[in-house]
Amino acid sequence: MKPPASDNHWLARPENIRRIWIVSSIILALTVLLQAVIKVKGYFGIDAWFGFAAGFGFASCVAMVLVAKVLGLVLKRDDHYYDD
Amino acid sequence: MIEWASPALILLAAALLIALTRGHWRSAVILIAPLATLWAVWQVPDGVVSTVRFLDYTIEPVEGSALRRLFATIFAIMAFVGGLFAFRQARWYELSAAFAYASGAVGVCFAGDLITLFLYWELMALFSTVIVWCGGTPAARKAGIRYAMMHLLGGVILKVGIEGVVVHTGSIDIQPMLATNFDTWMILIGILINAAAPPLSAWLADAYPESSPTGSVFLSAFTTKTAVLALILLFPGEPILIGVGLYMVMYGIVYALLENDARRILAYSIVNQVGFMVCAIGIGTQMALNGAAAHAFAHIVYKGLLFMSAGAVVYRTGKNKCADLGGLFRTMPLTTICAIIGALSISSFPLTSGFTTKTLISQAAVDEGLVTVYFLLAAASAGVFLHAGIKFPWFVFFQKDSGLRPKDAPWNMAAAMVIFSVLCIVIGVFPEPFYRLLPYPPVEYHAYTQGKVLYYLQLLLFSGLAFFAMLPLLKRTTTITLDIDWFYRVAAPRVIAVLSTIISRILDTINQYFARFLNAMLMRIRRHYGPEGVLARTWPTGSMVLWVAILLASYLVMYYV
Known part of the structure; x- marks a missing residue:
């Protein structure tokens, strides 16, 4: 199972990966901008703010990754920690 | 149909037949018995169907209700699709154990009294341990022993509680209670151990990834979800469950983010998903219990699907670790697509089953005005997309090119994955018929409103952005993460050594x-x-x-x- 000399799968080509980034960025922007047209029903006030979910999702993910990182400093061990 | 016989007995008989038959006969048993069970499940009417006198107790082996049939339905479907996934690759004793295990789960669904419930509960503990052992490695043997000890402990605690309730109230009926005294606390703790609630949640991520590629598919479905059912039946509205559930949700995310083993990521995300259900049971309204039951149903499907895709990868490559995998989309396109469907479903992406079920739970939090719970659940939804929705498929099927060029999944594994993928999408696109199966229909609830879809798209897509923005921080390291089990795997032996x-x-x-x-x-x-x-x-x-x-x-x- 050696890698073939040229990896020509359409998903692996650099120009396509760049296109995916561009399309994704447009979609991300659209989901926020669409809120100008579609009303998001807020249950507790702030969740109806413009782009709230986008910011909240991004921020909570950053927070969770950072918490995981800090915990990892204390709790991570080598793969074979329990082996002996 | 014999009135007093639980549909569970069909699967139990099948477990025995799998051991006794060979070749096509065995395949036929594996594929037909779950369907026969499914039929039998839908013959069970509401209320207590049969009673048996045992010692001084009135045992109720079969009691039906919408909730019980819903769980039994998904367990039977899981036995069928899991059997289809495994029947050509797994060894016969693993399949036999899996069917006995599934039989225990179906038995718990229809148990009308605490004694019957306990018997099926222990049947599950016994045969799920056998499945862990079927991993066949020394690590699997050790993990199986730890798994068995934890479940025997849970069983004993549950039994103490049941005895206490029987002695003090004279009733063995399964009825809603609150954790107010020693007996009910023991029952609650015994069930929560099976739900992988803190502090004893490490057994799940310890044992499941050590089982065989087919075994982990069965393990992912039954134990934690019967615990969810038992909690709905016995402790609806128990306030402590809200906190327990929220802890599980966050624990699952953080540990999955640190994890390198592909199936262990999925194992942590079981704890995370069960956390959503436990939290809903703690809220305890009809909407919340509908949410918990619906989410359990959907969860078994997409988590089974995710474990199948991981199992197919492990089966084809022999590798478990994200650090060794990557780039598999080239030669395993079907498995990749199925994994992505499972990943989108677990992340409750619109048009998948996770969206139509998890939003019931959020709605229940809104209805009760639980602001903190609502926002924590929303943050957790974002976190699910982060650890299971993107991290799992990304590191297994994309990221770097590992140079591996395995064949795609064998036809039976592929068929099983396609069935579950379709089910994920059907429940996501047409939720109404599914909602009618819930314990408290009719549900005056519309899953899809433009605003809600937009809200979730923002939430999820920007979590995705966060994932790629922080990819350097998420780089796989060949490490494991210590958990509470460190205390009984390392600290306790050390203390004993020092003491001795x-x-x-x-x-x-x-x-x-x-x-x-x-x-x-x-x-x-x-x-x-x-x-x-x-x-x-x-x-x-x-x-x-x-x-x-x-x-x-x-x-x-x-x-x-």
Whole structure:
């Protein structure tokens, strides 16, 4: 199972990966901008703010990754920690 | 159909038949028995169907309700699709154990009393341990022993609680209760151990990834979800479950983010998903319990699907670790697509089953005005997309090119994955017929409103952005993460080792002192009574006469004084 000399799968080509980034960025922007047209029903006030979910999702993910990182400093061990 | 017989008995008989038959006959048993069970499940009417006198108790082996049938339905479907996934690759004893395990789960669904529930509960513990052992490696054997110890402990605690309730109330009925006294607390703790609730949640991520590629598919479905059912039946609205659930949700995300083993990521995300259900049961309204039941149903499908895709990868490559995998989309396109569907479903992406079920739970939090719970659940939804929705497919099927070019999944594995993928999408696109199966229909609830879809798209897509923005921080390291099980795997043996050294030293010292004391005693005795001792000497007669004379003289003197 050696890698073939040229990896020509359409998903692996650099120009396509760049296109995916561009399309994704447009979609991300659209989901926020669409809120100008579609009303998001807020249950507790702030969740109806413009782009709230986008910011909240991004921020909570950053927070969770950072918490995981800090915990990892204390709790991570080598793969074979329990082996002996 | 025999009235008193639980549909579980079909699967139990099938487990036995799998052991006794060979070849096509065995395949036929594996594929037909779950369907027969499914049929039998839908023949069970509401209410207590049968009673049996046992000792002084009225046992109710079969009791039906919408909730019980819903769980039994998904367990039977899981046995069928899991059987289809595994029947050509797994060894017969693993399949046999899996069917006995599934039988236990279906049995719990229809158990009308605590004694029946306990019997099926232990059946599950027993045969799920066998499945862990079927991993076949030394690591699987050890993990299986730890798994068995944890579940036997949980079983004993549950039994203590049941005995207490029976003695103090005289009733063995399954009915809603709150954790207010010792007995009910014991029942709650016994169930929560099976739900992988804190502090004893490490057993799940410890054992499941050690099982075989097919075994983990079965393990992912039954134990935690029967615990969810038991909680809905016994502890709806128990406030402590809200906190427990939220902890599980966050625990699952953080540990999955740190994890390198592909199936262990999925195992942590089981804890995370069950956390959503446990939290909903704690909220306890009809909407919340509908949410918990619906989410359990959807979860079994997409988590089974995710474990199948991971299983297919492990089966084809023999590798578990994200660090060794990557780039598999080239040669395993079907498995990749199915994994992505499972990943989108678990992340509750619109048009998948996760969206139509998890939003019921969020709605329940809104209805009760639980602001913190609502926002924590929303943050957790984002976190699910982060750890299971993107991380799992990304590191297994994309990221770097690992150079592996395995064949796609065998036809039966592929068929099983396609069935579950379709089910994920059907429940996501047409939720109404599914909602009618819920315990409290009709649900006055519309899953899809434009605003809600937009809200979730923002939430999820920007979590995705966060994932790629922080990719350097999420780089896979060949590490494991310590959990509470460290206390019983490392700390406890160390404490015992230290204690045994201390105790043996103390005993040594006592021994030494005793020996010295004994020696001294012997020396003294020898000095006095030995061959040269004062008291053992032969005394001359003269000195004897002298002493007698002295005694008599002093006696005489005393007499006159």
